[in-house]
Amino acid sequence: xxxxxxxxxxxxxxxxxxxxxxxxxxxxxxxxxxxxxxxxxxxxxxxxxxxxxxxxxxxxxxxxxxxxxxxxxxxxxxxxxxxxxxxxxxxxxxxxxxxxxxxxxxxxxxxxxxxxxxxxxxxxxxxxxxxxxxxxxxxxxxxxxxxxxxxxxxxxxxxxxxxxxxxxxxxxxxxxxxxxxxxxxxxxxxxxxxxxxxxxxxxxxxxxxxxxxxxxxxxxxxxxxxxxxxxxxxxxxxxxxxxxxxxxxxxxxxxxxxxxxxxxxxxxxxxxxxxxxxxxxxxxxxxxxxxxxxxxxxxxxxxxxxxxxxxxxxxxxxxxxxxxxxxxxxxxxxxxxxxxxxxxxxxxxxxxxxxxxxxxxxxxxxxxxxxxxxxxxxxxxxxxxxxxxxxxxxxxxxxxxxxxxxxxxxxxxxxxxxxxxxxxxxxxxxxxxxxxxxxxxxxxxxxxxxxxxxxxxxxxxxxxxxxxxxxxxxxxxxxxxxxxxxxxxxxxxx
Amino acid sequence: xxxxxxxxxxxxxxxxxxxxxxxxxxxxxxxxxxxxxxxxxxxxxxxxxxxxxxxxxxxxxxxxxxxxxxxxxxxxxxxxxxxxxxxxxxxxxxxxxxxxxxxxxxxxxxxxxxxxxxxxxxxxxxxxxxxxxxxxxxxxxxxxxxxxxxxxxxxxxxxxxxxxxxxxxxxxxxxxxxxxxxxxxxxxxxxxxxxxxxxxxxxxxxxxxxxxxxxxxxxxxxxxxxxxxxxxxxxxxxxxxxxxxxxxxxxxxxxxxxxxxxxxxxxxxxxxxxxxxxxxxxxxxxxxxxxxxxxxxxxxxxxxxxxxxxxxxxxxxxxxxxxxxxxxxxxxx
Ligand SMILES: Nc1ncnc2c1ncn2[C@@H]1O[C@H](COP(=O)(O)OP(=O)(O)OP(=O)(O)O)[C@@H](O)[C@H]1O
Ligand SMILES: [Mg+2]
Numbered sequence: 001x002x003x004x005x006x007x008x009x010x011x012x013x014x015x016x017x018x019x020x021x022x023x024x025x026x027x028x029x030x031x032x033x034x035x036x037x038x039x040x041x042x043x044x045x046x047x048x049x050x051x052x053x054x055x056x057x058x059x060x061x062x063x064x065x066x067x068x069x070x071x072x073x074x075x076x077x078x079x080x081x082x083x084x085x086x087x088x089x090x091x092x093x094x095x096x097x098x099x100x101x102x103x104x105x106x107x108x109x110x111x112x113x114x115x116x117x118x119x120x121x122x123x124x125x126x127x128x129x130x131x132x133x134x135x136x137x138x139x140x141x142x143x144x145x146x147x148x149x150x151x152x153x154x155x156x157x158x159x160x161x162x163x164x165x166x167x168x169x170x171x172x173x174x175x176x177x178x179x180x181x182x183x184x185x186x187x188x189x190x191x192x193x194x195x196x197x198x199x200x201x202x203x204x205x206x207x208x209x210x211x212x213x214x215x216x217x218x219x220x221x222x223x224x225x226x227x228x229x230x231x232x233x234x235x236x237x238x239x240x241x242x243x244x245x246x247x248x249x250x251x252x253x254x255x256x257x258x259x260x261x262x263x264x265x266x267x268x269x270x271x272x273x274x275x276x277x278x279x280x281x282x283x284x285x286x287x288x289x290x291x292x293x294x295x296x297x298x299x300x301x302x303x304x305x306x307x308x309x310x311x312x313x314x315x316x317x318x319x320x321x322x323x324x325x326x327x328x329x330x331x332x333x334x335x336x337x338x339x340x341x342x343x344x345x346x347x348x349x350x351x352x353x354x355x356x357x358x359x360x361x362x363x364x365x366x367x368x369x370x371x372x373x374x375x376x377x378x379x380x381x382x383x384x385x386x387x388x389x390x391x392x393x394x395x396x397x398x399x400x401x402x403x404x405x406x407x408x409x410x411x412x413x414x415x416x417x418x419x420x421x422x423x424x425x426x427x428x429x430x431x432x433x434x435x436x437x438x439x440x441x442x443x444x445x446x447x448x449x450x451x452x453x454x455x456x457x458x459x460x461x462x463x464x465x466x467x468x469x470x471x472x473x474x475x476x477x478x479x480x481x482x483x484x485x486x487x488x489x490x491x492x493x494x
Numbered sequence: 495x496x497x498x499x500x501x502x503x504x505x506x507x508x509x510x511x512x513x514x515x516x517x518x519x520x521x522x523x524x525x526x527x528x529x530x531x532x533x534x535x536x537x538x539x540x541x542x543x544x545x546x547x548x549x550x551x552x553x554x555x556x557x558x559x560x561x562x563x564x565x566x567x568x569x570x571x572x573x574x575x576x577x578x579x580x581x582x583x584x585x586x587x588x589x590x591x592x593x594x595x596x597x598x599x600x601x602x603x604x605x606x607x608x609x610x611x612x613x614x615x616x617x618x619x620x621x622x623x624x625x626x627x628x629x630x631x632x633x634x635x636x637x638x639x640x641x642x643x644x645x646x647x648x649x650x651x652x653x654x655x656x657x658x659x660x661x662x663x664x665x666x667x668x669x670x671x672x673x674x675x676x677x678x679x680x681x682x683x684x685x686x687x688x689x690x691x692x693x694x695x696x697x698x699x700x701x702x703x704x705x706x707x708x709x710x711x712x713x714x715x716x717x718x719x720x721x722x723x724x725x726x727x728x729x730x731x732x733x734x735x736x737x738x739x740x741x742x743x744x745x746x747x748x749x750x751x752x753x754x755x756x757x758x759x760x761x762x763x764x765x766x767x768x769x770x771x772x773x774x775x776x777x778x779x780x781x782x783x784x785x786x787x788x789x790x791x792x793x794x795x796x797x798x799x800x801x802x803x804x805x806x807x808x809x810x811x812x813x814x815x816x817x818x819x820x821x822x823x824x825x826x827x
Contacts, residue, residue, distance in 0.1 A: 055823050304705075323707070324708035326708075335703075341702050342703055344703055344704075345699060346699050347699060351696075355707050359689075363688055363689045363693055365688070
């Protein structure tokens with residue numbers, strides 16, 4: 001049987017980078033094909049060549065037996081290739097419904113039929129098991145909802161090939177389950193599905209075929225059964241997989257006065273009952289479901305939002321925080337959404353990494369060149385894949401952008417660092433390095449508040465865990481194991 | 495290799511000058527008469543100064559993803575203040591401590607420009623009014639203010655003191671060129687020797703992210719619009735000094751548009767983020783070079799604007815990445 005998609009000899013270069021060096025890639029109808037590789041391996045670039053975002057320098061694409069060369073995503077969609085990209089491009093001021101049907105609105109004699117628009121959007125969302133207020137502007141929704149909106153949009157078109165670039169990076173367990181159910185159904189209908197992820201478990205759950213890229217070349221393609229975990233990781237990183245290190249030592253008790261202390265802290269319509277003490281050398285994990293108020297909690301702690309009840313003490317004082325004041329008090333926050341809240345796309349990677357240190361120093365005193373060299377150190381330490389730190393950060397792969405943002409805060413050396421999904425989009429190898437780094441800094445006396453939808457990450461790194469449920473903090477987990485935390489999160493009803 | 499955003503406008507400027515050098519006899523010649531330099535090149539630079547001054551401030555404003563439409567009107571206000579103070583000096587100017595009344599009047603005029611800019615900055619930074627709307631207010635009302643200051647008349651200033659600023663020379667070069675050079679150096683130092691330029695770019699590139707790293711967007715906008723007003727104040731006194739008069743209706747008319755074009759042609763994106771002061775200066779000189787060329791070639795002045803527009807379109811196309819991508823696809827297809 002002929003393949004649904006056959007890409008052969010794809011070459012694509014960017015200034016200074018050979019992103020793809022002659023990659024072959026084939027997808028069959030009715031197949032879920034996982035595309036794996038380290039950050040910067042070329043996964044997103046391959047998919048963007050496929051959907052016409054980039055033009056390949058060389059190579060052929062054959063879809064349903066015919067040679068194609070889409071010049072834009074619209075053309076690719078018209079050919080039957082639908083995609084959800086890693087970095088979403090939704091129109092934030094338009095509603096969820098408008099974002100789902102944009103470009104193919106149901107028309108009546110009087111223009112767009114809005115009731116049909118809403119109906120269709122609700123239908124598309126219900127396939128993902130979601131019921132949402134479709135009139136809400138997408139920009140006001142959480143990242144997970146935004147991602148689900150983009151997925152719903154991709155599912156709404158009549159496609160034969162569906163491309164999903166890290167669709168689950170910002171989703172929780174339940175949404176992932178719903179997505180997989182849909183993917184399973186589509187597969188039965190004969191669609192081909194290309195699936196990029198950094199979660200190895202997902203590969204073994206849904207993939208029929210795995211292809212691994214490394215440095216822009218194809219290193220392996222096989223069935224998941226024939227490529228077990230360790231072999232997959234070894235293929236990705238090009239050497240034997242390191243043993244997964246044990247959870248952190250949690251023996252030591254709190255030391256000295258708390259760096260940060262919240263008492264009944266809350267904000268109307270956002271979160272409430274936030275109570276904790278954070279000491280030097282502690283990692284407080286915040287666990288809870290999607291929408292349980294984890295991000296909102298961090299926003300209060302960093303002064304992005306103003307609390308209107310309770311109190312927050314930082315170093316014993318109770319200041320009215322703004323991000324600037326929080327920084328001056330030694331608090332930092334790695335925001336969840338790197339594209340909208342994190343990167344300065346047109347500034348160089350180096351400026352992006354140094355900007356917090358520069359803000360701390362004030363505008364008048366430019367950081368000396370020697371300080372800027374710290375960026376090179378962090379590039380090595382976090383293995384940020386780029387030939388040149390002086391190019392715009394927008395040219396980095398998603399995971400490498402995330403590493404640069406983390407580096408931004410590590411260079412500034414706050415005493416308390418709030419981490420909101422710090423490993424989103426980061427490959428397996430680098431995840432361990434990052435948590436190793438957190439562990440070392442914690443031992444040196446830094447304190448962290450960690451939010452992650454990966455319970456295993458919370459369990460791995462936290463010295464204590466607080467549970468959030470329905471936008472309230474309901475207490476600490478008695479012990480730090482996935483089971484204990486899960487059961488406490490679920491205990492909602494009683 | 496660093497890709498300078500103004501490479502296309504510089505190349506085009508080179509072409510325009512080359513064209514003139516070939517077709518206009520004596521175009522490149524610079525002669526010294528009475529200790530001052532004369533020549534078409536000097537003339538182009540001299541005439542480009544008001545727009546170039548505005549472009550300096552405008553580049554920073556545009557880098558914050560804003561725009562300042564009021565600079566032309568601020569020039570009128572500044573000219574009116576300067577001329578008014580010289581023609582009808584208030585007591586403190588007459589009985590000053592031996593300082594030049596003209597110098598004081600001009601300083602106050604520049605200050606008035608900065609205050610106008612501050613006003614814009616407050617509206618935009620603190621009251622969050624959209625830059626186009628906020629500066630449109632002063633663009634319209636500003637000429638009214640200038641007319642009030644001049645009682646609706648053109649105030650002519652007798653004597654040479656007032657004209658010396660624009661018409662006089664220092665070390666052979668017209669004073670406006672020196673003033674522009676000084677302002678350009680000041681802006682260059684402000685933006686590159688301190689972190690001010692970086693913060694401006696950051697807050698224009700992604701305001702939310704800038705807020706999250708502790709950059710104070712309000713004060714930044716206040717500063718940027720004040721600087722733009724300051725530039726307009728300086729340009730205003732040069733313009734008034736040049737004609738020895740304050741003309742509230744025509745001083746700086748449409749010059750805000752020239753400044754915006756100069757910035758765009760110089761490779762600064764209107765969407766904010768990166769800016770280039772060098773590019774803005776090259777852009778302003780390019781626009782003036784085109785105008786001068788048309789005049790010296792004796793082509794009708796009515797086509798000047800059309801040719802200028804074509805130049806802008808050409809440079810902007812050359813700068814556009816998607817234009818290059820389209821060309822590339824044509825070639826590979
Ligand atoms: N628009 C661009 N301009 C310049 N370089 C780019 C651009 N897009 C990608 N690259 C480079 O191409 C390489 C491959 O990037 P790509 O985004 O395909 O990686 P990826 O495998 O998707 O990584 P990740 O897991 O981090 O998403 C990287 O080195 C990246 O820096
Ligand atoms: Mg990617």
